Amino acid sequence: MSKSKNIVKNNKALSEGFDAHVLVIRLSAMGDVAMTVPVLRTFRAQYPNVKITVLTRKFFEPIFSGIDNLEVYHADVEGKHKGVFGLSKLSKELRGLGITAVADLHNVLRSNILKKFFALRGIKVVQIDKGRAEKKALTRSVNKEFKQLKTTHERYADVFEALGYPVDLERHTFPEKTALTPEILKLTENSTKKWLGIAPFAQYESKVYPLELMVEVIEQLDQGEAYEILLFGGGKKEIDLLNNIDSKYKNVINVAGKLSFEDELKLIGNLDAMLSMDSGNAHLAAMYGVPTITLWGVTHPFAGFMPFGQPMERAILPNLAKYEQIPTSIYGNKVPAGYEKVMHTIKPETVIEAINKL
Incomplete structure (x- = not known):
């Protein structure tokens, strides 16, 4: 793709009235996907001019209902987005949305492959630090380092901060209760x-x-x-x-x-x-x-x-x-x-x- 075409696609968010368009990757599991919600709510409140697209499985879409200016893009990892070629196709689809930055809250093989495709196009990707060494020290049976580690919510927030969007989780507010069907x-x-x-x-x-x-x-x-x-x-x-x-x-x-x-x-x-x-x-x-x-x-x-x-x-x-x-x-x-x-x-x-x- 030519440089001029890249500029047009990356300006799509601007044409919709947003300053930027952040892709958030979290494919599974359900609890981990749910833990993104308070962070994304807070992000939305602090940065109303930034559009959010969440890449996750179709089943999880209702988890994000009620968050304004947030869209869910379905990752069909068992179908058309399966394997390296499928992920290449997925990255092309996502770039067509005008993504300007990527917050990888999953950091697994699939998201690492996507990272390479985005990097080739000059799109910044920041991945979650899962704190594997700290967690290994916490769970080992000998010389255990028994202490509170950074929460997953805080680790998610760190990703956005590295992208230039500090998220203050102390400012989070819960939504009103929804009507019962x-x-x-x-x-x-x-x-x-x-x-x-x-x-x-x-x-x-x-x-x-x-x-x-x-x-x-x-x-x-x-x-x-x-x-x-x-x-x-x-x-x-x-x-x-x-x-x-x-x-x-x-x-x-x-x-x-x-x-x-x-x-x-x-x-x-x-x-x-x-x-x-x-x-x-x-x-x-x-x-x-x-x-x-x-x-x-x-x-x-x-x-x-x-x-x-x-x-x-x-x-x-x-x-x-x-x-x-x-x-x-x-x-x-x-x-x-x-x-x-x-x-x-x-x-x-x-x-x-x-x-x-x-």
């Missing part, structure tokens, strides 16, 4: 009780509170009549388990598989509180300002994945004196021998007390 009202029967969301699953078993203990929590809360308990999950196995719990308690409603993702997000945004594992649902609730209690297994908030705006006292941890190697991993995929049942040290009464305290 007829589908949500029908499912919840428009209950006037406190709406408590419970998301009892996570990607790795090491981060899942034992189901029999979670059932104890649900049973005691159900007897109190104060809450409408809404269960969240996904996948046939999880849905079957939640349906079974739903059938046993009068104040429990299984949401999984009954709403579109867009409606599920609207419901989460209207909760009075959320109880979740160290998982995506915690970050979905937190991005709406919903008080979120998290239960942790072999992972730990010090790694930087505490839900946005939630105080540390809302993180319920296992017995760290007994299991001193925690955190054993960042994502929960490494479980030393003898650490399979760390979450059994979290008593149902502790969880219930935390919920009632909210």
